[in-house]
Each structure stands twice: as C-alpha cells, then as structure tokens.
Amino acid sequence: RKTERWVKTNKYGGVETAILRTAPGPVCWPIIGSLHLLGGHESPFQAFTELSKKYGDIFSVKLGSADCVVVNNLSLIREVLNQNGNVVAGRPDFLRFHKLFAGDRNNSLALCDWSNLQLRRRNLARRHCGPKQHTDSYARIGTVGTFESVELIQTLKGLTSRSDASIDLKPILMKSAMNMFSNYMCSVRFDDEDLEFQKIVDHFDEIFWEINQGYAVDFLPWLAPFYKKHMEKLSNWSQDIRSFILSRIVEQREISLDTEAPEKDFLDGLLRVLHEDPTMDRNTIIFMLEDFLGGHSSVGNLVMLCLTAVARDPEVGRKIRQEIDAVTRGKRPVGLTDRSHLPYTEATILECLRYASSPIVPHVATENANISGYGIEKGTVVFINNYVLNNSEQYGSEPEKFDPSRFLEKTRVRTRRNSQCDSGLESDSERAPVGKPDVEREMLSVKKNIPHFIPFSIGKRTCIGQTMVTSMSFTMFANIMQSFEVGVENINDLRQKPACVALPKNTYKMHLIPRK
Numbered sequence: 482r483k484t485e486r487w488v489k490t491n492k493y494g495g496v497e498t499a500i501l502r503t504a505p506g507p508v509c510w511p512i513i514g515s516l517h518l519l520g521g522h523e524s525p526f527q528a529f530t531e532l533s534k535k536y537g538d539i540f541s542v543k544l545g546s547a548d549c550v551v552v553n554n555l556s557l558i559r560e561v562l563n564q565n566g567n568v569v570a571g572r573p574d575f576l577r578f579h580k581l582f583a584g585d586r587n588n589s590l591a592l593c594d595w596s597n598l599q600l601r602r603r604n605l606a607r608r609h610c611g612p613k614q615h616t617d618s619y620a621r622i623g624t625v626g627t628f629e630s631v632e633l634i635q636t637l638k639g640l641t642s643r644s645d646a647s648i649d650l651k652p653i654l655m656k657s658a659m660n661m662f663s664n665y666m667c668s669v670r671f672d673d674e675d676l677e678f679q680k681i682v683d684h685f686d687e688i689f690w691e692i693n694q695g696y697a698v699d700f701l702p703w704l705a706p707f708y709k710k711h712m713e714k715l716s717n718w719s720q721d722i723r724s725f726i727l728s729r730i731v732e733q734r735e736i737s738l739d740t741e742a743p744e745k746d747f748l749d750g751l752l753r754v755l756h757e758d759p760t761m762d763r764n765t766i767i768f769m770l771e772d773f774l775g776g777h778s779s780v781g782n783l784v785m786l787c788l789t790a791v792a793r794d795p796e797v798g799r800k801i802r803q804e805i806d807a808v809t810r811g812k813r814p815v816g817l818t819d820r821s822h823l824p825y826t827e828a829t830i831l832e833c834l835r836y837a838s839s840p841i842v843p844h845v846a847t848e849n850a851n852i853s854g855y856g857i858e859k860g861t862v863v864f865i866n867n868y869v870l871n872n873s874e875q876y877g878s879e880p881e882k883f884d885p886s887r888f889l890e891k892t893r894v895r896t897r898r899n900s901q902c903d904s905g906l907e908s909d910s911e912r913a914p915v916g917k918p919d920v921e922r923e924m925l926s927v928k929k930n931i932p933h934f935i936p937f938s939i940g941k942r943t944c945i946g947q948t949m950v951t952s953m954s955f956t957m958f959a960n961i962m963q964s965f966e967v968g969v970e971n972i973n974d975l976r977q978k979p980a981c982v983a984l985p986k987n988t989y990k991m992h993l994i995p996r997k
C-alpha cells in the first residue's frame with residue numbers, strides 16, 4: 482500500500498512532523514477489511530504468523546472497521562512496548578469489554594486505557610498482588626498456597642477413594658484456586674459445597690474463556706444485535722460476581738475494619754484508602770477486587786494444562802515426582818520455599834505457558850507513533866504476536882515439542898565433600914558433614930532470563946499478577962503431583978486451542994491415582 486500519513490512525533494523535546502508510510506499489508510475489502518484472512522486458522526495469531534511471511538515482521542491489516550498493525554519479532558515488540566510504551570498504552574474498544582465491566586471497560590485494570598487512575602490502581606495493587614520475594618506478602622502467598630493445596634489434596638483423595646473413574650477435575654481446581662486468592666487477598670475462604678460460591682467460580686471461568694476468544698463483533702460492531710443474548714449473559718455473569726464480592730466479602734469486612742491495626746491484606750489496604758481518601762470511589766475498589774480475584778481462573782486453567790502435559794507424557798510426570806520426592810521425602814506438603822529446589826517442576830509450568838502461548842492483550846496507539854519507520858496512526862490497534870516468539874525455530878529448537886528442559890541450565894555450586902545424598906540440591910549440602918573442604922558440583926536451575934519468553938509481556942502495561950500466578954500454580958501443581966499419578970482415558974481428548982491458556986468450562990475428565 483502506498484498510503485502516506487502525517488505522523489507527529491515528539492522527539493528530543495520538539496514536535497516533528499514527518500510523512501511516514503503505512504506498513505505493508507493485505508488488500509482490504511469494504512466492510513470486512515481483511516477479516517476473512519483470519520478465518521482459515523484456529524487462532525488469529527497463527528494467521529498473523531502466516532501473513533508476516535508475506536508482508537514482513539510489521540504489517541498493517543484492516544479488521545472490519547479497525548486499522549490494525551501486527552508486530553512479529555522481538556526487536557519490534559520491544560520497540561512498541563518499551564520505547565513506545567507511553568503512546569501505545571490504550572486498549573481496543575470492544576463491546577464485550579464494556580459488557581464485562583458494567584458498561585465501561587475503563588472500570589477494568591486490564592481492558593482500560595492508560596490514565597492516572599490506572600497508575601494509581603497499579604500502585605495500590607503492587608504490594609499485595611505483585612510482591613517481591615523475601616517480603617511478608619510473598620511468604621503469605623506461600624502459606625496460603627500450601628494450606629489450600631493440602632485442602633485440595635484431601636478433597637481429591639476423598640473422591641478417588643470412592644471410585645476409580647475419571648473425575649471432572651477442572652471445577653475442583655477452580656474452587657481451590659479461588660480460595661487461594663480470596664484467602665490471600667481478603668482472608669476469606671468458602672466451603673466447596675457453598676452453591677453461591679460454586680456459581681461465582683463458574684462465572685469467572687466462563688469469563689476467562691470468553692476473554693480468551695475473539696469474535697467478529699469485536700471488529701464489526703454493527704453485528705451487535707445478533708449478539709444481544711450473548712452480551713446479556715456477560716453482563717449478568719459480572720453483575721452476579723460483583724454482588725457476591727460485595728455481600729460475602731466487602732460488607733463483612735467493612736463492619737470490622739480497624740484502621741489503627743496493621744494492614745492485614747489487600748482488602749484491608751483498599752478499604753483504608755477508601756476511608757482516608759475522599760477522591761477514591763467505592764466502585765473502584767469493587768472492580769479492582771473483581772479483577773484480582775478473577776486472576777484465580779488463570780491459575781486453575783494453567784494447572785489443568787500442566788496436568789494435561791503430564792497425562793500426555795508420563796516421563797515428564799516421572800521426573801517431577803522424582804524431584805519432589807527427593808526434597809520432601811514424602812513427609813510433608815510442597816511449599817513455596819521448595820521452589821528453587823524443584824527446577825524441573827517449575828520448568829514444566831513455564832513450558833506450559835510457552836506451549837499455550839497466551840496472547841498479549843491488544844494495545845492501541847493513543848497518539849500518532851513511529852514504529853520502525855512506519856506511521857501508526859492514533860487509534861490503531863497494535864497486536865503483539867508473541868505466538869511467533871513461542872513457536873518459531875528462530876527462538877528455540879523443536880518448538881512443537883513439549884520439553885521443560887529448554888528452561889533449565891546447569892550451574893556450578895559449591896557443596897561439602899562426602900555429602901551422603903546425591904540429589905544435587907543445596908539443602909543436601911547443608912546437611913553434609915561440617916569441616917570438610919568444599920567441592921564444586923553441577924546442579925540444574927531454571928534459566929533466569931530468556932529475552933524472547935514474555936508470557937506476561939513487557940513495558941508499561943505488563944501483567945501485575947505474575948508472582949501470584951507462578952507461585953500459586955507451583956504450589957497447587959506440585960502438591961497434586963506429589964500425591965497422584967495423572968492420566969486420561971483417551972489421550973486424543975486432551976485438546977488445547979493454540980495461542981490460548983484457557984480451557985472451556987466443561988472440558989475433559991482426568992484420572993488421578995493416589996500414589997503409594
């Protein structure tokens with residue numbers, strides 16, 4: 482395409498005006514643009530990857546009425562999210578996003594445009610929802626994660642002792658994940674048999690699946706009348722969730738709020754701000770809780786995918802169990818502090834994230850921008866194709882193969898000579914005889930930094946919940962693996978959509994066989 486557009490850039494403090502070309506891209510048709518090109522693939526990201534072979538690593542594409550740009554390699558992704566993070570910080574204006582947040586997507590942390598309120602919300606959430614290691618909050622994630630995992634194992638043992646049939650595991654994991662989140666963030670947990678709780682967990686799971694899908698109506702808003710029922714369903718789900726949060730979590734706490742006592746949890750922190758700051762709106766608090774409690778769905782779904790990987794390849798399960806047994810000796814549950822000693826288990830979770838290749842939420846240019854010499858006009862939707870980073874030979878060998886070892890490296894550590902134990906773990910060396918000279922030995926650890934592996938994105942709008950996801954998933958998955966062999970009746974049932982970390986609410990059942 483030869484279209485030229487005026488693009489204003491604010492480089493070196495001055496306003497520049499330049500004529501920049503639009504990135505090349507496919508021919509677009511009236512009304513649908515090039516939407517039809519996404520149709521032949523299971524995921525739009527597969528279609529983007531194909532189109533990039535023809536039009537280059539940055540290309541433009543019109544989807545319905547929306548001008549879009551897709552970036553398809555690491556350096557361009559960095560250019561968009563790091564260098565241009567400030568000007569590509571908006572989100573698309575999809576009708577579905579509004580429906581999920583009481584008619585205004587700016588109520589949501591992940592789907593809103595950038596604003597001072599968003600900055601404030603991110604800062605408010607950081608301490609509890611994105612804590613650094615060695616903080617009290619991080620330690621509490623560990624305590625709660627292990628407590629809820631032990632409860633989960635009891636439930637699963639009860640079920641598997643009554644029958645050896647496959648079980649509908651997903652709703653059980655989802656309830657456990659929700660209790661991890663509500664217990665950690667709000668110091669409230671719910672009974673598995675509580676019907677209202679079950680309904681809300683189901684709604685969250687439906688929404689998680691929904692948010693991971695793309696619909697024609699996102700780009701062709703005039704189709705909305707045909708989606709009326711669907712949109713109503715979305716509104717009702719989220720309305721039910723907010724009522725539950727209000728009546729079963731917030732109102733209870735407001736009665737007993739003690740602003741003088743030390744801050745107890747995330748909810749406490751939010752209510753104090755509400756109490757102290759007249760500019761803070763009560764609804765902001767409710768929506769924030771909805772967003773962050775909703776994060777539990779990603780944990781439940783991710784753990785399902787980890788167990789799926791084990792059911793597909795029993796060798797992965799064998800290695801995980803060997804590692805866990807060497808550390809816990811079957812005598813205690815797995816805790817978060819075991820994480821550095823269980824590199825293969827952690828690498829399996831990372832490999833699941835790579836294999837699933839969860840898409841990065843689309844960004845929108847809030848000003849005219851210049852990406853790699855191409856003009857990106859204000860309002861353009863920018864798709865970050867991380868699917869290509871996870872699935873191309875350029876970034877790792879045999880990307881189609883599930884192989885946790887791609888996240889592992891050998892490191893040399895000093896250990897005491899004559900150690901009686903050979904699992905290669907630091908904890909063993911600590912138990913070794915004192916007074917003997919140190920020897921160097923190799924041990925496995927998780928690679929610290931893989932530049933092209935960015936499941937939580939980079940830049941200004943990076944995921945706030947990554948510590949919660951990785952730590953809660955770790956405790957849940959490791960404890961299940963410690964207690965059960967995992968299998969499935971028919972391996973072909975284990976169907977997973979490409980570029981998606983979600984499974985449908987009703988999905989395949991699994992076999993759990995208690996370990997001796």
Ligand code: HEM
Pocket residue numbers: 562590591592599603610772773774775776777779780783839840841842843844936937938939941942943944945946947949950982
């Ligand atoms: C498998 C699990 C998860 C994955 C793969 C994931 C990934 C992502 C990605 C890719 C983004 C968009 C970043 C961008 O636009 O550049 C994001 C945003 C976000 N995530 Fe996550 N996430 C996960 C779980 C969670 C959880 C558990 C929470 C909360 C506890 C959470 C909270 C958020 C929030 C609040 C944002 C919006 C940040 C913003 O737009 O300013 N995420 N996440």
